[in-house]
Amino acid sequence: MGKEKQSESSSSMPNLEPDPEAISEFVRIHDVFLSFRGEDTRSSFVSHLYAALQNAGIKVFRDDNELQRGDHISTSLLRAIEESKISLIVFSKNYANSRWCLDEVKKIMKCYRTIGQKVVPLFYHLEPSEVRHQTGEFGISFQNLLNKISIEKELVQSWREALRQAASIKGSVIDNRGNESEDIKDIVNSISQLLNKTDLFISNNPVGIEYRVQDVINRLDFQSKGVQLLGMWGMGGIGKTTITKAIYNKIGRNFDGRSFLANIREDGVKIAGQVCLQEQLLFDICKERTIKISNIELGKNILKDKLCHKRVLIVLDDVNTLDKPNTLCGSREWFGSGSVIIITTRDLDLISGRVDKIYKMTTMNENESIELFSWNAFKKASPTRDFIGFTKNVVEYCGGLPLALEVLGSYLFDKTKSKWVLVLEKLKRIPNDQVQKKLRISYDDLKDDDEQEIFLDIACFLIGMDRNDVILVLNDCGLHAEIGISVLVERSLVSVDDKNMLGMHGLLRDMGREIVREESPRRPEKRSRLCDQEDVIDVLSKQTGKQSVIGLSLKLPKANAKCFSTKAFEKMKSLRLLQLAEVKLDGDFEYVSRDLRLLSWNGLSHIPTNFYGENLVSIELENINVKRLWKNTVRMEKLKILNLSHSRCLTRSPDFSNMPNLEKLVLKDCPMLSRVSSSIGNLKKIVLINLEDCISLCELPRSIYKLKSLKTFILSGCSMIDKLEEDLEQMTSLTTLIANNTAITRVPLSVLRSKSIEFVSLHGYEGFSSIVFPLIILSWMSTGTNDLPFPFQITSSVLSSLVSLDVPSNRIHELSSFSNQLPRLKSLWVDCISEDQLSIDSTTILNALYARISMEFESAANTSQESNPTSILIQMGINCHVTNILKEILQV
DSSP states (O other), rough: OOOEEEEOGGGGGGOOOOGGGGOOOOOOEEEEEEEEEEEHHHHIIIHHHHHHHTTTOEEEEEOOGGGGSSSSSSSHHHHHHHHHEEEEEEEETGGGOOHHHHHHHHHHHHHHHHOOEEEEEEEEEEEEHHHHTTOOOHHHHHHHHHSSSSHHHHHHHHHHHHHHHHHTTEEEETTTTTTHHHHHHHHHHHHHHHOTTTSSSOOOSSTHHHHHHHHHHTTTTTSSSSSSSEEEEOTTSHHHHHHHHHHHHHHGGSSSSSEEEEHHHTTTSTHHHHHHHHHHHHHHHOOOOOOOOOOOOHHHHHHHHHHTTEEEEEEEEEOTTTTTHHHHHHOOOSSOOOEEEEESSSOOOOOOOOSSSEEEEOOHHHHHHHHHHHHHHTTTSSGGGGHHHHHHHHHHTTTTHHHHHHHHHHHHHOHHHHHHHHHHHHTTTTTOOHHHHHHHHHTTTTTTTTHHHHHHHIIIIIITTTHHHHHHHHHTTTTTHHHHHHHHHHHTEEOOOOBEEEEEOOOOOOHHHHHHHSSSSSSSGGSEEEOOHHHHHHHHHHHHTTTTTTTTEOOOGGGGGGEGGGGGTTOOOOOOOOEEEEEEESOOOOGTTTTEEEEETTOOOOOSSOOOTTOSEEEEEEOOOSSSSSSSSOTTTTTTEOOOTTOOTTBOOHHHHHHOOOOHHHHHTTTTTOBBBBGGGGGGTTEEOOTTTTTTTTOOGGGGOTTTTTTEEEEETOOOOOOHHHHHHOOTOOEEEEEESOOOOOOOOHHOSSSSOEEEEEEEEEEEEHHHHHHHHHHTTTOGGGOOOOSSOOHHHHHHHHOOOOEOOOGGGGEEEGTTGGGGOOOOEOOOSHHHHHHHHHHHHHHHHHHHHHHHHHHHHTTHHHHHHHHHHHHHHHTHHHHHHHHHHHOO
């Protein structure tokens, strides 16, 4: 990629204090903001770079309104810079002759300093030093601007400083002696790596992380031929997960494969949880989802066979029992030479004598604590002058615990001095060693009961659930869940991951459950929520439950399944959340609360006949052992979520006629399911249907194509499905279609005709439609012109919707086969290997266009229509610029 230039040492960079107004959390809409001088590069280098980035699936913001620019940069453009993950600056000789460009680079460098935006400078036919010091042709253009208009001295200096900083960042020189197409390819690869989605999110404010990461890495021997095990031990909230994520990101690409298994403490106690972790490990490293692990022992053999020759990095996060690491990495012989296994835990005894080295986590020192707290409390690296004393008191109280610093800092953000005084007084009454009670301060000051109720529901029952599903359930419970969850996220009490799943740190989870326990320490039946296994078994066995109970969860291993009488629920009239696994209930289901909103029952063996479900919003019946659900019609007016996944005996779907408000239907991995009720076409509000791995399903009901509200349709693994009907076009809201590993042998035209599909994974093609659709068309071209499904079958709207069509030079002759669609393409890219080849290909393209144009002229003459060349070309969809060129060609 040309010559690379290293940035100047950090000591030469000014220590500018971040602007608090610039560091608010912007939604990153764009992957890349492209800054350039149009008259130098728009029609050449930048246009090719822009197209290459788009074709790589990278969302680029490019300002195309340079001709209408005024003297000052627009607010919308400033916002676009803030909303971009990376700024890509193309410095050219006339870049500094534009006040607009200089304002752009000034704003970009401000985002670089304050919100950590990545900046990639490109020096187009320039040396970095010319930009850094404003010399050479670049310096001349800069001076020309200063001579033209009167500019304040301070503004000029800020431009110079921004140019110096930008040119000091490692970038690339694009000289006129190299291969520009190769340079662009390298640039796209570099940007793609910077946007790598496989890296894990670390922290909004990564204070004190880098040197700890390096300290851990220094303990590893990367020349070792053996398998290294490293244990990381420390109390909850001290940052074990954060540091291991950073290590994973930093060294992970040096291995054949990598896997970060988070929250093993939680996932390992779920039904088949350890098997799921084995499957996740296998997929992360081998990318295989087709292998189904039926039991733990089989999983061990599969892992050993698949990984024994691979050099891997594996992180087992938050391990609390020995059986989990034994399940996932039972022996060093399972992994290839040079592999590294990292285990994080709160329990030193779990790793002592079992790992090669133990890294003891340390708390933050005073300076680190002040900085981390300040980023959360003041949105900058140091406290406001009036709050320095208060800050030191809070930092001392937190004892260097990162989680406490973040939670209390977020809580105190934007509070008055008097509020700080009250908080500090309250902190003095709580013993320093009781971390949970420190964190409870944020809970106690939540604005209303709704927010506290939502927090407790999540802490006891809803961790790991989809945020949108939780909102649907809790809203129907009378809670304002969307607003409430947003507040909890802002206060660092709840997190939402990139898959939209709710999360909560273990300390916060324990704090919430302790709050519930304190409602009635000795009488669990009087509490509002029951989630402790021993307490729940005690209450159900003795049938002592009271009306105060609004939620109950009992998830047992299959080997320890228990049976209770339904009379245990007789007095729990307020029960709204019920989660059971490997639990049997005998008796009359009339005893179960009619206020129930969420029912999750794993391993259900029979369907209750007199169960009242009219108020249910979410039903999750995974792994049920029944052939058919609800033989009799059951009215479920409020039901919005139905999940029957992994039900191996289920042969047909339920009747959907009485579920008019259903929004989400999941029938994943139901191997005996052979029929989906035609009543599915009545679901006017459905947005997601997941039929993945329903291997006995041969066809879909025709009515399913009438679902105009459906946004996501998943059919992957339905190996008997061999076609999608042309009626797919009627799904006007469909944005995501995933149908890999089916019997579909050809992409149906209805997919290409769809105006709504944005992402498709079908018949070996996967990606955004603007990229995938041209590839599908080219695959048709490769079968020969006699087999080509257009121009007769593809409508012109299909081709006109394409961003571009890439044609290899060895297939350019096939363009004549769809010449009547050729003028409608927005752009046509042809790969040419020489100037002679370019001449030949250009002739072929013009001949194809000429044939089409001649046919139009002849048709116009035969029908006595308007035969003016310009009007005919415009009717064909050719724009004015191309029309003028073709008029000259026709004259020749």
